[in-house]
Amino acid sequence: MTKFKILIIALILPLFAFTLHKYYLSLVKIEYKTENKSVQITMRIFIDDLQETINKIYEANIELAVSNEVKEVNTLILKYVKDNFEVKINTISQPYQFIGKEYENDVVFLYLEITNVENLESIEIKDSMLMDIYPDQKNIIKLQINEIKKTFLLTAKKDKDLLKLN
């Protein structure tokens, strides 16, 4: 039911309407080091966009980055992330742990971690975050798997990509 709502919202969105500083971009850093066996994920997202998205999709009325932020916020954020962000390692979808979040000016950093990862042979990222509400949303994924660096640019048109290491 809520998903249908999303589509409606997507339609009334700006065709253009560029005013001030606005651009739709998130940045996700994903690092893996064999010796740590851990995939560390740092997401950088505009607070306003995340807040508006969550409120619209879950018909909530949360406010982020305020002194009286309610605890429910983290649950909703994680739910939203889980619905839209998926990591497959060696073709198998991996559960991740929500380590926490922190605010810096108008962005929020979300920290996620996948532990006990050995023999990383391929990693696939799906990230459709904010794309339902902002059709122009671009999610940039910066991977560093040991010494190998790779960048994915994910958009509504192509919201997942794969890196093979062998």
Add this chain to the structure above:
Amino acid sequence: MNKFNLTFLAFLIVFNYAQSQNQETETQKRKPGHTNISKFRQLKQELPTPNSQHTASGAPGYEYTQQQVDYIMNITIDDDTQKLYGDEVITYHNNSKDHLEYLWVQLDQNMRAPDSKTPDVKETTMNRSFSGADAFTKTHLKKNFDGGFHLEYVKDVNDKPVSYFINSTMMRVNLDKPLAPGETYVFKIKWWYNINNYIVDRGRSGYEHFPKDGNNLYVIAQFFPRLAVYDNVDGWQNMQFWGRSEFALEFGNYTVNINVPDDHILNATGVLQNPKEVLTKLQHKRFESAKKAFDNPVMIVNQEEAKKAEKGHSKKTKTWRFYAENVRDIGIATSRKFIWDAMAVDINGKTVMAYSLYPKEGNPLWEEHSTRVVANTLKVYSKYTFDYPYHKAISVHARRQGMEYPQICWNFGRPKEDGTYSDRVKNGMIGVVTHEIGHNFFPMIVNSDERQWTWMDEGLNSFVEIQAEYEYDPNFNSRGLPKDIVRYMSLDQDRLSPIMTQGDHVYNFGPNAYSKPAAGLTMLRNTIMGPELFDHAFRTYSKRWMFKHPTPADFFRTMEDASGMDLDWFWRGWFYTTDYNDVGIKDVKKYFLTDQPTEKAKTDAKKYGMNLDEFKDKLVYFTSEEEIGDPIKAKKVSDFAILNNHVKSLSIDEKNRLKKDAPNYFYEVTFEKPGGLVLPLIVELTYEDGSKFRKQFPAEIWSKHDDQVKRIFASSKQITNFVVDPDLETADIDITNNSWPKKVEKTQFDQFKEKLKH
């Protein structure tokens, strides 16, 4: 003897590259020749040839001309149907030396006409595998908004129909005979259009409907057919309006009569001609007394009055009359819901009025900040450019808007229904008001061509905006500093455009046209030129092009002309390419002094047929860290009798020319530059006693070594640490290579995890 010794010393000081160069492989193929590819070559190919209108100094030339267009118009806004009706008499003054066969008129509203091509240039995809009924209806069944101008007539001064042709958002008015230089042409247009609800159909203007009280709040712009710019830079500027790249407009004098319901409060560009007629006696008294309210905003229409007005719905109308001299456009805001406050601002002895119009939904944020921010913006911008020449500046509250017109602008920032608001909402509002009011200077007065060069108004404005925000709130989190643009500049090159790209074809519009030029100007001011040189040059540009049409070249040239600095390398890198800055420290080699011949000295001596035994106690040797092993074994300058005696033998005059601290330690630092940009190299070194020293090398240090350059730092104390760009002034996209010894930076993730532990 002394002389010979010194010459020989010089030999030893020189680091010997000769050998390695001789060993270069002879099998290597000769490289082909090339043209001048220096990053410091002048912008002769990029900039247009100067002429007597746009001179080589960047100033308007002795033959500079500009067209003038005057308008007399009557506008009616029908609040019941949300239609705007207008008629206008246009007087076009051909100040050019050219004969014009036709005139081009801009019909911006046609961008939202049913046959607009704007939606057609957007890629659409079948992303969705499902769709709700409402969504399906809106995507596939809903008609486009019935926008666009409906022209009722285009007539000449004798009411004879004029021939014209409409090409989307541009209309060619065909003249019976070419308009000669110095002549004027008068014609009339009558039109109407449906005003868009900009919350539903978007747009830079339109109205917002408030369902609770049934009122509309109008912010009206691009509402009349208006002349395109004609000049000798582009001929007619008649590139289509696609919705993003904004406007190019001529200056002129406007007489505008606006008819609205008589319970509306309205303001617009221009001097209000009939305040007594349109305001109540009490409001008029406040309107007059506000002109002396220099300390705090005062109410002209207060919240109680606005709340009362929004309950009514008058069928009667009244006409607000404005006269605006030397403006490039008109904007109008009108609603029953408006609260109106005012404050007088002293701009070097001249009083300018700062106004705000907002519905009660904007309070308490708006009554607290809007007008004060307007006042601050006018003051700070006047300092950086020229005294604000108009009589007023108005900030209008409009949800989700941030858009500028002469003397008036629309700004977002709405508290929640209970009146509370977060710091982000507040700072967003302060930022947008500063930004849009700042646009009065760029491009409303320094009237660049927005259709082509978004950065010329957005970039320059974003730069001054930062200065104004800091003056309003020293802790304001302004974006647009060099460190803020690093993420953008390190994006995939496929997703970047040079700043010098026409606005419609730019990837990542915001950082490209706003933040990157602002960051560049901040870097120019604080790091490359210094505030004194920069501020004078920036003011010179602003003053030279007040009420005129500058081009990018006029800006680039003036900044050099007024400062005596060749900045072509900066414009080339920052504005004409997508190159990024990345400098680092590749290697540091330490050298010490010794009185014992080193292996290298022995080899060199042999080459020159010298016997070093003959020079015992007569030479200073430089030895590497590896060779000496323990630095304790190194000598100090004061240990060398030969040097002491030499210094003693000097005349007083010569002695005065010597440094006080003799260097004992020598560091040969190799700076690498993986990035393509050339920028000043800022080096901070830390001595063993913890004290620091900073040295900035001009960008020209890269002129003959684009990828790496070496420098020797000679010091009386040991240096423990080198850092490049310690204050993140130069948008270096990778700072992991900026320190020696190399700092192993913890990842942000690890840092956060550690924070959690504490």
